Amino acid sequence: GAGVSQSPSNKVTEKGKDVELRCDPISGHTALYWYRQSLGQGLEFLIYFQGNSAPDKSGLPSDRFSAERTGGSVSTLTIQRTQQEDSAVYLCASSLRTAHEQFFGPGTRLTVL
């Protein structure tokens, strides 16, 4: 079956611009996670959606970051007024509510010039 997909695969933007990153989870997976992978920093949790519950936004680094999940499926991560330190690979993962392992998409590489 289809795995987690993310688009775009690469995004280059200028400092101060807004960007939107998209994640399509595996069909039927109710949990969706966003992580950020920076060079030498490992994976940093950003936000977590579980079904219709309020999302866990505790990992968002600033109020420039926000995310939505429409219809319990597709999610969009929005970064407003991008800064150079936002440059990273943004990874999306999904899982079944009762499962433990998460399945990751290929990521979006964001470069802020």
Place this chain on the structure above:
Amino acid sequence: AQSVAQPEDQVNVAEGNPLTVKCTYSVSGNPYLFWYVQYPNRGLQFLLKYITGDNLVKGSYGFEAEFNKSQTSFHLKKPSALVSDSALYFCAVRAANQAGTALIFGKGTTLSVSS
């Protein structure tokens, strides 16, 4: 606070030799432990997990990991390394009483297998 430590940034082994990638963790209560592998320009792939039961867990591609509660470790092992095992490996943890929450990842260990 939960945390994961991967003390080695890089591990170098010769093809055919056994490999170990180290991981220690800190979590309140019982841990759920995971290993993921990342090949260049690819997302993370799940390798194996420890939830409960046998301390020795077998996973994909011949990898295994041993849960040691007293040492709070979950080292990844393989008896005979392949050049194709060269990749970035991540250990992750979640507290058992926090099912469904995000995983806490280590910073990763680059495994380099030479022919």
